[in-house]
Amino acid sequence: MLLCVEATPVEVATWEDALDALDAVSPLIDDVRPGLAFLEMRGMPGRPPQWIEHARKILGAACLRVRFGVGVNRIAARGAAFTKDGTIFPAGRERALLAPLPLSVLEIDEDVIERLRLLGIERLGDLARLPHGPFVRRFGARAARWHALARGQDTRPFVPRAHVAVIEAALLGEGRAEDEAQVFFALRMLLARIASDLERSGRRAGALELAIELEDAQTHRFDIVLAAPTAQERAMFDVVRAKLEGVTFPAAIVGLRVRAAGLEEGGETLALLAGDDFDPQAVAVTIARLESVLGTPVQRARTKEAHALEDRFSYERFELPKRTVLRDGAQTQAEAVVPQLRLLTVAEISVRLRAGEPAVVGDPPRAVLECAGPWRIDTGWPDHDVVRDEYDVLLEDGELYRIYRQGTHWYVRGAYD
Amino acid sequence: MASEQTNFSEDPGRREAFSALKSSLAGRPAGPQSRIVDSTPTSIEALDRALGGGLPGSGLIALEGRSGRWSILAKTLANVTRRALAAIIDDGSLYPPGLARAGVRLDRVMIVQAATPKGIARAADILIRSRACRLVLMGAPELRAAAWMRLAAVAHRAGVLLVAISERAGAALAAAASMRLRCELERVVLHGSRGPWCTVEGYDVRASIGKDKRAASGAWARVRAIDTAMGTELRERLLAGDRPIHRERVSRAAVR
Numbered sequence: 001m002l003l004c005v006e007a008t009p010v011e012v013a014t015w016e017d018a019l020d021a022l023d024a025v026s027p028l029i030d031d032v033r034p035g036l037a038f039l040e041m042r043g044m045p046g047r048p049p050q051w052i053e054h055a056r057k058i059l060g061a062a063c064l065r066v067r068f069g070v071g072v073n074r075i076a077a078r079g080a081a082f083t084k085d086g087t088i089f090p091a092g093r094e095r096a097l098l099a100p101l102p103l104s105v106l107e108i109d110e111d112v113i114e115r116l117r118l119l120g121i122e123r124l125g126d127l128a129r130l131p132h133g134p135f136v137r138r139f140g141a142r143a144a145r146w147h148a149l150a151r152g153q154d155t156r157p158f159v160p161r162a163h164v165a166v167i168e169a170a171l172l173g174e175g176r177a178e179d180e181a182q183v184f185f186a187l188r189m190l191l192a193r194i195a196s197d198l199e200r201s202g203r204r205a206g207a208l209e210l211a212i213e214l215e216d217a218q219t220h221r222f223d224i225v226l227a228a229p230t231a232q233e234r235a236m237f238d239v240v241r242a243k244l245e246g247v248t249f250p251a252a253i254v255g256l257r258v259r260a261a262g263l264e265e266g267g268e269t270l271a272l273l274a275g276d277d278f279d280p281q282a283v284a285v286t287i288a289r290l291e292s293v294l295g296t297p298v299q300r301a302r303t304k305e306a307h308a309l310e311d312r313f314s315y316e317r318f319e320l321p322k323r324t325v326l327r328d329g330a331q332t333q334a335e336a337v338v339p340q341l342r343l344l345t346v347a348e349i350s351v352r353l354r355a356g357e358p359a360v361v362g363d364p365p366r367a368v369l370e371c372a373g374p375w376r377i378d379t380g381w382p383d384h385d386v387v388r389d390e391y392d393v394l395l396e397d398g399e400l401y402r403i404y405r406q407g408t409h410w411y412v413r414g415a416y417d
Numbered sequence: 418m419a420s421e422q423t424n425f426s427e428d429p430g431r432r433e434a435f436s437a438l439k440s441s442l443a444g445r446p447a448g449p450q451s452r453i454v455d456s457t458p459t460s461i462e463a464l465d466r467a468l469g470g471g472l473p474g475s476g477l478i479a480l481e482g483r484s485g486r487w488s489i490l491a492k493t494l495a496n497v498t499r500r501a502l503a504a505i506i507d508d509g510s511l512y513p514p515g516l517a518r519a520g521v522r523l524d525r526v527m528i529v530q531a532a533t534p535k536g537i538a539r540a541a542d543i544l545i546r547s548r549a550c551r552l553v554l555m556g557a558p559e560l561r562a563a564a565w566m567r568l569a570a571v572a573h574r575a576g577v578l579l580v581a582i583s584e585r586a587g588a589a590l591a592a593a594a595s596m597r598l599r600c601e602l603e604r605v606v607l608h609g610s611r612g613p614w615c616t617v618e619g620y621d622v623r624a625s626i627g628k629d630k631r632a633a634s635g636a637w638a639r640v641r642a643i644d645t646a647m648g649t650e651l652r653e654r655l656l657a658g659d660r661p662i663h664r665e666r667v668s669r670a671a672v673r
Binding site: 277278279282283285286287289290293294296298299300301302303309312313315318319321336337338339340341342343344345357370371372373374375392394398399400414415416417 | 619
């Protein structure tokens with residue numbers, strides 16, 4: 001049997017609190033959407049009126065306008081709640097009891113309800129009486145489900161909601177810390193608690209949220225990404241310490257709060273057969289330390305298709321690459337030595353032409369020994385419309401440059417290195 | 418010790434047992450030997466031969482010159498990133514598509530943006546000490562001799578190869594580096610006649626070892642960097658039967 005709980009209107013946060021409270025009625029709750037949930041009551045003590053009374057008592061404090069209904073499946077329980085608050089649809093009588101209810105109970109589109117109404121179908125009983133085949137042929141495959149629901153047959157699976165676990169530890173009102181060692185000692189203690197909670201719940205944290213409260217009422221927040229989801233205190237502490245290196249606070253620290261984020265189930269993966277030669281923990285600590293000291297994120301490059309040289313790549317935050325499995329022949333791949341271009345700061349240069357080609361470049365002027373190009377680069381609409389002609393020039397001093405002409409001006413773009 | 422030897426020699430049973438154990442061990446294959454990474458191969462055969470196996474496995478080296486340095490480094494990076502991570506302290510001149518064409522796994526290259534000499538040195542120090550990366554590439558900012566010496570010592574202890582790239586190494590860097598490798602453009606390989614039908618396919622680089630603590634300096638290797646996909650195929654399709662001209666131009670600087 002399912003107990004339907006329908007509330008209107010309701011905010012998400014309030015609804016989440018209400019569902020947490022309803023855990024006392026049943027541990028299995030299917031949270032369909034904010035304002036509608038079903039509780040699996042099979043095996044729970046008491047009878048349906050007692051379940052409803054229990055739930056009503058629990059939600060009484062939440063000041064919600066709630067309707068309850070009990071039925072053998074979701075449509076029956078929903079229909080019961082719709083009929084009248086506290087209604088119970090006995091098993092086997094769903095079709096008859098649903099028959100007088102309007103089509104809106106099925107939660108189908110308004111335009112479909114309007115089309116059905118034009119055909120004289122206004123209640124679930126009208127819909128249930130229609131011949132299945134012709135109805136489905138006219139309204140499509142989804143109509144088969146409406147038809148079954150109107151008859152009180154609901155095969156939709158019950159999906160229990162996952163409980164939101166909050167694993168956090170805080171140290172507040174224990175005095176003030178001005179010394180780095182005191183802060184790290186306190187952090188270590190908090191992380192030990194977090195690690196213990198994680199271990200007990202069989203989870204691992206992929207990130208940590210650290211809030212540091214200062215004496216002047218400011219709060220500094222740090223989002224700390226761990227190398228790999230872990231429940232080890234040491235691994236977490238190393239990254240947190242690296243993240244805080246070089247950070248100075250304007251006032252003494254009076255509070256610390258650490259919350260485990262990015263929670264994952266299960267134990268840590270072992271890399272027995274990994275062919276990689278790097279330690280994820282060392283990489284995470286390095287990234288945290290570099291970002292703390294330099295103030296800029298550690299990045300990695302990604303290439304993409306584009307016309308202009310500078311658009312052919314982008315940078316994104318560095319993430320640990322996936323581990324690869326050690327294979328024979330992993331070192332047999334042979335690429336050629338490829339010329340490399342180095343991007344220079346775009347600067348205007350003086351160019352003298354001969355027969356339409358660059359002949360003398362730069363200041364002091366250097367003769368062009370060889371010239372390849374031009375190649376027209378036209379980024380076109382809808383990007384910023386850039387039209388330019390690019391050349392590779394070998395200069396008399398032995399350097400090879402990529403230059404371009406845009407309009408009447410010449411610029412240097414890069415050098416081969 | 419002497420008494421043990423005496424006891425052992427006096428006990429024929431133990432002596433026989435020991436002889437039997439010794440003979441059985443002699444027949445067994447040797448166990449796996451621990452591998453010490455003492456070089457970082459560039460995967461360029463000629464250069465590796467000249468370098469006696471490759472660049473040093475750890476420490477500081479100076480890569481000098483104006484052209485060809487990154488062509489060699491890209492190949493080395495490709496080799497390193499097959500298994501390990503590498504880092505580049507970038508001053509904004511990096512062109513990642515070129516590295517990708519050389520086979521570098523870009524997802525295994527940490528790019529750290531640093532512009533000031535102090536920032537570059539600190540980034541290098543953190544990267545080396547962490548041992549997270551096998552290879553760290555950086556520019557050669559103006560640092561005191563003590564700073565270069567320190568970076569070299571830390572890199573050597575951590576088993577990380579730090580490559581300082583410069584046009585010409587300063588005295589401090591030159592003294593601290595265990596190897597100085599100088600790259601010069603020797604010859605440019607052009608494909609096609611002229612104008613838009615001509616492309617620079619690559620170049621030959623002469624890499625000379627100016628200083629090597631492991632071996633005598635003076636060895637050199639010629640490295641050809643070629644990328645035939647730099648427009649050749651497209652142009653050949655466009656020419657449709659027009660015989661493309663392949664020519665090489667000796668750089669005047671190299672001749673000099």
